[in-house]
Amino acid sequence: MENQSTCKKSFLLGSIVLGIGIALGGFFPGYYYYQAQMNNRSVTVKGLAEKNVTADLAIWTIKFQATGNHLNEVQQSLENSLNIIMAYLKANKFSADEIAINRINTNDLNANPYYEKAVDKPQFILTQSITVRSPQIMQVAQSSERIGSLVGQGVLFANEEYARPVHYVFTKLNDVKPEMLAEATQNAKQAAEEFAKNSQSRVGQIKRANQGVFSILPQDDIPGADETSYINKKIRVVSTVEYYLD
Numbered sequence: 001m002e003n004q005s006t007c008k009k010s011f012l013l014g015s016i017v018l019g020i021g022i023a024l025g026g027f028f029p030g031y032y033y034y035q036a037q038m039n040n041r042s043v044t045v046k047g048l049a050e051k052n053v054t055a056d057l058a059i060w061t062i063k064f065q066a067t068g069n070h071l072n073e074v075q076q077s078l079e080n081s082l083n084i085i086m087a088y089l090k091a092n093k094f095s096a097d098e099i100a101i102n103r104i105n106t107n108d109l110n111a112n113p114y115y116e117k118a119v120d121k122p123q124f125i126l127t128q129s130i131t132v133r134s135p136q137i138m139q140v141a142q143s144s145e146r147i148g149s150l151v152g153q154g155v156l157f158a159n160e161e162y163a164r165p166v167h168y169v170f171t172k173l174n175d176v177k178p179e180m181l182a183e184a185t186q187n188a189k190q191a192a193e194e195f196a197k198n199s200q201s202r203v204g205q206i207k208r209a210n211q212g213v214f215s216i217l218p219q220d221d222i223p224g225a226d227e228t229s230y231i232n233k234k235i236r237v238v239s240t241v242e243y244y245l246d
Contacts, residue, residue: 041245042207043195047188049180051235052219055168058140060132062147063158067122078104078126081155085130088150092143098134127158137231140166167228170216176235181211184239192243204244212238 062085066077082101089099107125134140144166151157192203218225219232227233 041201042242043192043203043245044240044242045188045191045195047184047186047191047239047241049184049187049237049239051176051180053170053172053176053233053235055137055170055231055233056135057169057171058132058134058137059167059169060134060140060144061129062132063127063129065125065127065156065158067125067156069123071124074122074124074126075104077154078128082128082130084150084153084155085147088147089130089132089143092139094132094134094136094139094143098132098136100131100133102129102131104128129158137168141231165229168231168233169228170233170235173214173216173235177214177237180214180235180237181239184212184237185209185241188239188241189243192241196245199245201245204246207242207244209242210240212240 064078064081064085066074066081068074068077086099086101105127107127108123109121109125110123132140189203196203215236216227217234217236218227218230219234
C-alpha cells in the first residue's frame with residue numbers, strides 16, 4: 001500500500017515538472033520571438049526631390065549635301081555650302097572653338113551593283129556636317145530656327161538631320177546631387193514620422209538607405225518626350241530609406 005502511494009506521488013511530481021517544462025518551453029521561444037520582432041521594427045519610406053534647371057550646353061549638328069554627275073562640280077558645290085554656313089555661324093557670334101567641321105562622305109551610286117541607273121538621278125552624293133557645341137543656349141536656339149533661310153543661297157540640307165532638333169544638355173548634375181539627396185532624405189523622414197505618429201512609435205536611426213536614380217526630364221510632363229530637345233528641364237530623384245522604430 002505504501003509502495004502504491006509512493007508511486008502516485010512520484011508520478012504526480014513528474015507530471016508537474018513536465019508541465020512546467022512544457023510551459024517554459026513555450027514561453028521562452030515566444031518571448032524571444034516577440035523581442036526579436038520589436039528589435040527589428042522598422043518602416044520603409046520614399047522621399048521625392050525635384051529641381052528645375054536650364055540646359056547649359058547645346059549640341060547642334062548641321063548636315064548638308066551636294067549632288068551631281070561630275071565629281072569636281074559636286075565637290076565645289078559642297079564647299080560653297082560650307083562657306084555659306086560658316087559665314088552664317090560667324091555672323092551669329094559663334095567662335096571657332098565652338099565649331100567643328102566633320103569629314104566629307106562620298107557616295108558613288110554607279111559603284112553600287114544594286115543601284116538601278118537612271119537618267120534623272122545624279123551619280124554622286126557628297127555629304128558633310130558641322131557640329132556646334134556651345135553654352136550660348138538661346139543663340140543656338142534662335143540660329144537653328146533661322147538657318148532655313150540659307151536654302152535660298154543654294155544650301156541643300158540633308159533631310160534627316162535638318163529636321164532633327166538641337167540637343168540641349170545639362171552638364172552640372174553632380175553640383176545639385178548633394179542638395180537634392182538631402183531634400184529627398186528629409187522628405188522621407190517626414191513620411192516616416194507621420195507613420196510613427198499613427199503607430200504610436202518614434203523614428204530611430206536609419207537602418208538602410210538607397211539614394212535612387214537621378215532622372216532628367218522635360219520641365220513639363222510630356223509622355224515619351226526626349227528631354228534633350230528641351231532647354232528647360234526637371235531633375236528628379238526618389239530615395240528609399242528604412243528607419244528603425246522605437
